[in-house]
Amino acid sequence: MRTGPSAAPYDRQMLFGRTPDQARPPGRPDPATPRGVATPRGDATPLGDALPRGMRIAGAWSWRIVVIAAAAAIGIWLVMQFSLIVIPVLVAALLTALLQPLVDVLVRHRWPRGLAVAVAIVGLIVLVSGLGWLVVSQMRSEYPELQARAVAFWGDAQGWLLSLPFGITQEDVNEFGTNILGTLRDDISSVLSSALTVGSSVGHFLAGMLLAIFALIFILADGRGIWRWVVGLLPRPARRPTDGAGRAGWVTLGNFVRVQVVVAAIDAIGIGLGAFILGLFHEGGMPLVLPIAILVFLGSFIPIIGAVATGAIAVLVALIALGPIPAVIMVGIVLLVQQVESHILQPIIMGTAVKVHPLAVVVAVAAGSTIGGIAGALFAVPTVAFLNVFVKTIASGSWRTNPDPSVQEVVR
Structure with missing residues (x-):
């Protein structure tokens, strides 16, 4: 090894991997440079430090937002791809939020949890089946009267068409009816050709219903254990925040389901009461008032299609049984109730x-x-x-002091 003063720079460079210029602290001038002579600053400043602070903050937020949006898009795509599995499980979660208070009350009264779960689920099935049976029985009992009114309505409609100043004859009316029947016959083949698709849809529906029932049973029976298992999959520092936020979100979910039942009941009472009052001003009254109210209640849980279908049934019954003017009034009643629900009750x-x-x-x-x-x-x-309650609970840190909140503490 070389010794002497001349070996020092070489040895330091070999041992530490830095030249004398690199080892010099930033801002200290080179001792070999005469005093008063400016030295070039060089390009030692990183590019990020040269950007304005606002631009750096915007860039940091931008890539994070892009990552979150991409993750959300992937999640939505996966949910849509596995909708036959995800939707029944989500339905089971909503039903669990509805039935869990009843199960907890029975358990507090020393009922076995399995028996409490069975009573809650069987009670729900009996209630829904009873409402369906009531609708079918009322429609069957009032069908002859409704059929007679439909025949009378068709006769009145023919007379009204013949009275119009457009030269419509009885042959034209008969031809119109024949064309409708012919169209229906022509559509039979297309209906039969789609029977396989319909059967597949029915099969998917039945499979989803069975999956929802099984998921409902297990979530009601051991939902806390399932949640603890899910939380246990997370890293240890994230378990307590996720557990507290998830419990707060679950309280909000249960509150949502119970309020949705109240909104559906208000819709059913509004349209049913309107149909009943409308029937008071006509001889024979409005038929199928109770079935219409029940259908509106059940249909309120199905957005868009449920309200439109049940409202159309109410208007059609009013048209056949009472006439065109009461049907127009019924349209107004249905629209009024739905607007009140959409713009007042829901928001x-x-x-x-x-x-x-x-x-x-x-x-x-x-x-x-x-x-x-x-x-x-x-x-x-x-x-x-x-998600709103979940994120707020984690951001506020309330999971540290209140890991198991009540309804009043969440919605206050």
Whole structure:
């Protein structure tokens, strides 16, 4: 090895991998440079330090937002691809949020949890089946009268058509009826050709219903254990925040389901009462008032299609049984109730219950229906409500002091 003063620079460079210029602290001039002579600064400053602070903050937020949006898009795509599995499980979660208070009450009264779960599920099935049976029985009992009124309505409609100043004859009316029947016969082949598709859809529906029932049983029986297992999959530092936020979100979800039942009941009472009052001004009254109210109640849980279908049934019954003018009045009643529900009950009551701004409720339903159709509209508000409470609980740190909040503590 070389020794002496001349070896020092070489040895330091070999041992530490730095030249004398690199080892010099920043800002200290070279001792070999005469005093008063400016030295070039060089390009030692990183590019990020040269950018304005606002641009650096915007860039940092931008790539994070892009990553979050990409993850959300991938998640939505996966949900849509596995919708036959995801939708029944989500339905089971909503039903669990509805039935869990009943199960907890029975368990507190020393009922075995399995028996409490069985009673809750059987009670729900009996209630829904009873409402369906009531609708069918009422329609069967009032069908002869409704059929007679339909025949009379068709006779009045023919007389009205013949009285118009357009030269319509009885032959034209008969030909119109014949064309309708011919169109129906021509459509039979297309209906039969789509029977396989319909059968597949029915099979998917039945499979989804069975999956929802099984998921409901297991979530009601051991939902806390399932949740603890899910939380246990996370890294240890994230378990407590996720557990507390998830419990708060679950409280909000249960509140949403119960308020949705109240909104559906108000819709049913409004349209049913309107149909009953309308029938008081006509001889024989409005038929099928109770079945119409029950159908409106059940249809209110299906966004868009449920309200339109049940409202159309009410208007059709009014048209056949009472005439065109009462049918127009019935249209007004249905639209009034639906507008009150859409612009008052849903934004105010639902928004207060799930602690989401009314505008966010409307936007969530619109976005959900655009992305996922009926299922998207059904799960949009509860999903937004859950995520809203979940994020707020983690951001505020309330999970540290209140890991198991109540309804009043979440919605206040």
